[in-house]
Amino acid sequence: MRIIGGDVWPNGHPRQADTLRNMTTTANHVNQSQSESDSGELPDLAGKHLVLGLSGGIACYKAAELCRALIKAGATVQVVMTEAAGQFITPVTMQALSGRPVHTSQWDNRSAGGVANNMAHINLSREADAILIAPCSADFMAKLLHGRADDLLSLMCLARPAGKVPLLLAPAMNREMYAHPATQRNLAQLQSDGATVFGVGAGFQACGETGDGRMLEPEQLLEDIVAFFAPKVLAGQRVLVTAGPTYEAIDPVRGITNLSSGKMGFAIARAAREAGAEVTLVAGPVSLGTPRGVTRIDVKSAQNMLEAVVLLVPSASIFVATAAVADWRPAAPSDKKIKKNGSGHAPSLEFTENVDILATIAQSATGQSGALFCVGFAAESHDLHENAQAKRLRKKVPLLIGNIGPDTFGRNHNTLLLVDAQGSIALPRASKLSLARRLVGEIAARRVASISSPQEKS
Numbered sequence: 001m002r003i004i005g006g007d008v009w010p011n012g013h014p015r016q017a018d019t020l021r022n023m024t025t026t027a028n029h030v031n032q033s034q035s036e037s038d039s040g041e042l043p044d045l046a047g048k049h050l051v052l053g054l055s056g057g058i059a060c061y062k063a064a065e066l067c068r069a070l071i072k073a074g075a076t077v078q079v080v081m082t083e084a085a086g087q088f089i090t091p092v093t094m095q096a097l098s099g100r101p102v103h104t105s106q107w108d109n110r111s112a113g114g115v116a117n118n119m120a121h122i123n124l125s126r127e128a129d130a131i132l133i134a135p136c137s138a139d140f141m142a143k144l145l146h147g148r149a150d151d152l153l154s155l156m157c158l159a160r161p162a163g164k165v166p167l168l169l170a171p172a173m174n175r176e177m178y179a180h181p182a183t184q185r186n187l188a189q190l191q192s193d194g195a196t197v198f199g200v201g202a203g204f205q206a207c208g209e210t211g212d213g214r215m216l217e218p219e220q221l222l223e224d225i226v227a228f229f230a231p232k233v234l235a236g237q238r239v240l241v242t243a244g245p246t247y248e249a250i251d252p253v254r255g256i257t258n259l260s261s262g263k264m265g266f267a268i269a270r271a272a273r274e275a276g277a278e279v280t281l282v283a284g285p286v287s288l289g290t291p292r293g294v295t296r297i298d299v300k301s302a303q304n305m306l307e308a309v310v311l312l313v314p315s316a317s318i319f320v321a322t323a324a325v326a327d328w329r330p331a332a333p334s335d336k337k338i339k340k341n342g343s344g345h346a347p348s349l350e351f352t353e354n355v356d357i358l359a360t361i362a363q364s365a366t367g368q369s370g371a372l373f374c375v376g377f378a379a380e381s382h383d384l385h386e387n388a389q390a391k392r393l394r395k396k397v398p399l400l401i402g403n404i405g406p407d408t409f410g411r412n413h414n415t416l417l418l419v420d421a422q423g424s425i426a427l428p429r430a431s432k433l434s435l436a437r438r439l440v441g442e443i444a445a446r447r448v449a450s451i452s453s454p455q456e457k458s
């Protein structure tokens with residue numbers, strides 16, 4: 001058995017090296033974020049240094065929360081503000097939150113980046129892993145588009161080494177400003193110039209109008225930024241994930257379900273999207289938020305889940321069956337509530353076996369041809385290795401993931417055993433998101449191998 005440990009991402013993501021580089025200069029922030037993360041895992045942005053640029057918009061109030069979220073996620077943050085941004089939030093607030101002096105002027109002769117050469121626009125951008133403009137005003141986009149450089153932030157964006165320091169934009173403005181052809185033209189051109197433009201939210205705006213143009217919420221931006229830095233090991237793949245329990249109705253008010261929370265499957269969907277895949281998530285009845293950028297389809301029963309999966313499989317290249325699907329359903333659910341009748345006799349229920357979704361898909365022509373790489377999950381109570389290997393062979397899937405049911409249902413952490421034709425790999429106890437990222441790396445490696453030698457699938 002191989003055991004994978006440590007805190008690197010799959011396929012050599014250089015997070016540890018980055019972390020060591022920054023630890024020497026940012027001990028306070030790294031310590032703070034480590035103490036806030038669970039089970040000693042490195043936080044998502046450990047080792048990343050971001051320049052957070054604020055331009056003039058109401059959404060500057062969200063930039064304060066975003067700054068905190070970035071630091072909590074392990075990043076170090078250098079704030080640079082336009083003059084207009086200073087009308088909406090003070091540099092003092094941003095300095096207190098980032099723990100670093102805020103830069104606002106290209107004429108400020110304070111040492112920046114440890115070099116006292118009066119060139120903050122050069123020094124600040126050279127140390128950054130990315131420049132994030134949040135909020136990015138319509139005016140600032142227009143400036144970027146034309147390569148203008150009459151204030152520190154625009155000057156820094158223009159002077160950054162574009163091949164090394166990506167530019168990330170989080171637009172924020174009134175709905176009419178956002179919809180204006182000039183803004184849309186600028187957004188498209190900035191993207192083709194290499195900038196990454198995050199989406200906008202819809203809803204009530206500070207001006208009193210309702211529509212598109214709100215800056216994304218800090219936690220949404222954080223998820224997008226983490227995804228931006230993730231290695232794109234699943235680029236070009238279309239991943240279909242099932243998650244959660246199913247609910248088999250007995251009557252209109254009662255049913256049979258299980259304690260699966262959906263957390264493992266949702267984490268896999270998020271990790272696959274971070275890795276560059278187009279992801280569809282078929283979710284049983286759970287109360288979890290949809291990961292950013294993932295298409296979600298809610299279903300209730302095993303039959304509903306099967307129907308959704310059968311429809312979606314033809315456009316998928318990887319199928320990860322994480323859902324804890326009920327094996328049986330009541331044979332004849334009542335259309336009225338089954339009531340006590342005073343006889344003291346409990347009703348007896350007859351059951352019908354549900355179709356095995358994973359086996360059906362894995363043993364279909366698509367599954368067996370190698371066009372679809374199938375991954376199954378087994379929730380066991382004992383003899384994990386033997387049970388997982390037996391289930392893998394029975395279902396005819398190239399990769400099966402074993403976990404202990406009571407140790408995973410509803411929990412934020414888990415332990416996984418990956419079983420394939422070569423043997424098994426144990427992923428020690430970690431957060432489900434961390435395990436999902438490692439699993440995605442393992443799936444990506446096997447997917448590539450299965451395309452080059454399809455006969456070795458099982």
Ligand SMILES: Cc1cc2nc3c(=O)[nH]c(=O)nc-3n(C[C@H](O)[C@H](O)[C@H](O)COP(=O)(O)O)c2cc1C
Pocket residue numbers: 054055056057058059082083084085136137138139140172173174177
């Ligand atoms: C109260 C108020 C709110 C504003 N909110 C926004 C906004 O949300 N988005 C935007 O693009 N511009 C907004 N503006 C206009 C910008 O602040 C203005 O275009 C400014 O010149 C931008 O400067 P900068 O891009 O250098 O930061 C607002 C202006 C005012 C007076």
